[in-house]
Amino acid sequence: MVLEIRDLAVTFRTDRGPLRAVDGVSFAVEAGRTLAIVGESGCGKSVTALAAMGLLPGNARLSGSIRLRGREMATLAQAEWRRRRGREIAMVFQEPMTSLNPAFTAGEQIAEVLRLHERLGERAAFDRAIALLDRVRIPDAARRARQYPHQLSGGMRQRVMIAMALACRPRLLIADEPTTALDVTVQAQILALLDELKRETGAAVVLITHDLGIVADHADDVVVMYAGRVAERAPAARLFARPEHPYTVGLLGAAPRIEGGPSRLASIEGTVPDLLRPPEGCRFAPRCPFRGADCIRQPPLAEVEPGHATACWRAPLDRVLAA
Amino acid sequence: MSEPLLELRNLRKYFPLRDALGRRRGAVRAVDGVSLSVARGTVLAIVGESGCGKSTLGRLALRLIEPDVGSVLFEGEDLRALSPAALRARRRDMQLIFQDPFASLDPRMTVGAAIAEPLRLHRIIPRSGEAARVAELLERVGLRPEAARRWPHEFSGGQRQRIAIARALASNPRLVIGDEPVSALDVSVQAQVVNLLADLIRDLGLTFVLISHDLGVVRHIADRVAVMYLGSLVEEAPAEALFAAPRHPYTRALLAAVPGRGLRAPPLEGDVPSPIAPPPGCRFHTRCPHAEAICREQVPALTGEAHRAACHLQDRLPPAPPLREAEPGGERLRRLQSFFQPAGSDA
Ligand SMILES: Nc1ncnc2c1ncn2[C@@H]1O[C@H](COP(=O)(O)OP(=O)(O)OP(=O)(O)O)[C@@H](O)[C@H]1O
Ligand code: SF4
Ligand SMILES: [Mg+2]
Numbered sequence: 001m002v003l004e005i006r007d008l009a010v011t012f013r014t015d016r017g018p019l020r021a022v023d024g025v026s027f028a029v030e031a032g033r034t035l036a037i038v039g040e041s042g043c044g045k046s047v048t049a050l051a052a053m054g055l056l057p058g059n060a061r062l063s064g065s066i067r068l069r070g071r072e073m074a075t076l077a078q079a080e081w082r083r084r085r086g087r088e089i090a091m092v093f094q095e096p097m098t099s100l101n102p103a104f105t106a107g108e109q110i111a112e113v114l115r116l117h118e119r120l121g122e123r124a125a126f127d128r129a130i131a132l133l134d135r136v137r138i139p140d141a142a143r144r145a146r147q148y149p150h151q152l153s154g155g156m157r158q159r160v161m162i163a164m165a166l167a168c169r170p171r172l173l174i175a176d177e178p179t180t181a182l183d184v185t186v187q188a189q190i191l192a193l194l195d196e197l198k199r200e201t202g203a204a205v206v207l208i209t210h211d212l213g214i215v216a217d218h219a220d221d222v223v224v225m226y227a228g229r230v231a232e233r234a235p236a237a238r239l240f241a242r243p244e245h246p247y248t249v250g251l252l253g254a255a256p257r258i259e260g261g262p263s264r265l266a267s268i269e270g271t272v273p274d275l276l277r278p279p280e281g282c283r284f285a286p287r288c289p290f291r292g293a294d295c296i297r298q299p300p301l302a303e304v305e306p307g308h309a310t311a312c313w314r315a316p317l318d319r320v321l322a323a
Numbered sequence: 324m325s326e327p328l329l330e331l332r333n334l335r336k337y338f339p340l341r342d343a344l345g346r347r348r349g350a351v352r353a354v355d356g357v358s359l360s361v362a363r364g365t366v367l368a369i370v371g372e373s374g375c376g377k378s379t380l381g382r383l384a385l386r387l388i389e390p391d392v393g394s395v396l397f398e399g400e401d402l403r404a405l406s407p408a409a410l411r412a413r414r415r416d417m418q419l420i421f422q423d424p425f426a427s428l429d430p431r432m433t434v435g436a437a438i439a440e441p442l443r444l445h446r447i448i449p450r451s452g453e454a455a456r457v458a459e460l461l462e463r464v465g466l467r468p469e470a471a472r473r474w475p476h477e478f479s480g481g482q483r484q485r486i487a488i489a490r491a492l493a494s495n496p497r498l499v500i501g502d503e504p505v506s507a508l509d510v511s512v513q514a515q516v517v518n519l520l521a522d523l524i525r526d527l528g529l530t531f532v533l534i535s536h537d538l539g540v541v542r543h544i545a546d547r548v549a550v551m552y553l554g555s556l557v558e559e560a561p562a563e564a565l566f567a568a569p570r571h572p573y574t575r576a577l578l579a580a581v582p583g584r585g586l587r588a589p590p591l592e593g594d595v596p597s598p599i600a601p602p603p604g605c606r607f608h609t610r611c612p613h614a615e616a617i618c619r620e621q622v623p624a625l626t627g628e629a630h631r632a633a634c635h636l637q638d639r640l641p642p643a644p645p646l647r648e649a650e651p652g653g654e655r656l657r658r659l660q661s662f663f664q665p666a667g668s669d670a
Contacts, residue, residue: 040511153594156594183595185590185591189592192586210509210510212583213582216584216585217583217584241652241653242652243652243656243659246659249656249660249663251511253514253663255510255514255539256517256537256542257542257583258542258581259584260542260543261543264664265518267518267664268511268663269515271479271482272509272511287511289663290662317659318655321655
């Protein structure tokens, strides 16, 4: 396993009290595979990713275990995290503009990473930066390498970020909504590029998205999060064929499809809970059409099938249909 | 077809660019010769990627900005010819819903006051009837009448969008334009608002122009779809026909790029060119996998009757691959999802 997260919990100190953003999250990713974390805004996807990168802000407290290629990271000092981050883990964010330095050219920024991690000289680093830009299919890479971020389109900036991530040959690539800010035709290019690079480098990929279509096309395994917890975890094909958590069922029916479909979308009533005052027991209960008296207790994440786990007292859901 | 409620004739809008000294340096060709009509009681969707001109077209249609060339007809009447007073009276018939539910409501106004504002502005009902009308509108969009006394910041994004819809409906408009009205919402909340819009359109007989980049939402509520690329229409057709048999290579590429139906076609290459200097000939030729010499030289006309497309090769292209029904969950999933239909919401 490249990354193994067990019982991860993250609590933020806020002026309205402690906020448990991530609560008991566990999953693992192997080399050459893509694990998607999917869920709606605020469910803890990014906080999980930041924890796995050792990038949580100062007001966060973390518990649980984060193992990177077998080595426990959760207890590491900041300096050691930093060293590993460049070497073994790389991250691509939603908005490349905020992670690129506007004062340096695309080539200079990639070269800087190479100088640090590969100890290349200035000239050699810049040449390799151009080669990397070419590899992420930036046309006319030598010219683009000399341009500043604001001179590049959104899609090109995201390619620069990916080139920078690749510069340190990571074992683990975490991509947090890497295409959410892009147009759909450019999104398709970037996702195809990430797939191709994963095949070439054998890196493990954690892909964070709120789009189940992207999960279907690009993920091997999926973690569905709801209000800081794992609702369901399964191989992607299995999740779409036999979802076993009511939230997953609702999400699958809520996204309108270009093939058409029922005249009314499945509607998950209400809104996501306030994490400062989460509901007791199953966090989905206030919105769940299958809830019962037992849902006042928290359902454990339990396997319904090897590799397929769900946190719902009703699972397997076929029992609901039989009733 | 009956007389259209809204007709756009050959609209053009360029936004001039100026350098640091204020000298003109070209222009963004946001909308470049678009003609469209919207029949009464129907939903027209305008789709395309960022910068294609769809929002500018919406603003031109409402006359929030003036076109350089072309005219906007509302019930056959040229809006440009109206006096300011007559235009103001017309405004109550046309409303706009914006994307950002956080920016579109004034934080210093209670929800009730925000909804009542258009009622007062257009002197639609006497003050004594205001509270009742506000309560009715709130219920219409699925909120409790008590919401009138509360402030926008007390509501979630989805609830604010419902409030914005209630406000847009207050003056009983005949035309509503929604500029990405559900794009900022999470999928579960988006589904609630899409269902609400579909109900309102049906129950109130609204004529609706939906500006959106989300083809799923478009498929769900539009009767007709217009596809824009770099300021021009490339295709316009009944929704059914456009999704089943898209004619323009750009429309096909857009549909193929929607995630969730397997990776069959290689994605379209390159970025959208700059609208400051769009390519000559067919504006799509730089990215089109079928482009030939003629495409680089001549601007293709929008041809056809009910289904129009602007492509030189439209009659020679191979048929578009059918949209596969990608529903691995099958009957079991459909039955489980039926529990997510709130009883009585079809009212
Ligand atoms: N620095 C912080 N201090 C306090 N609370 C935080 C902090 N960062 C995140 N949170 C809270 O943690 C929860 C989870 O946030 P997170 O950013 O992980 O959500 P997400 O799933 O990535 O959502 P999105 O889809 O909007 O990106 C939210 O309630 C958020 O407000
Ligand atoms: S545990 Fe109960 S409330 Fe939670 S998802 Fe399952 S049925 Fe619904
Ligand atoms: Mg996030």
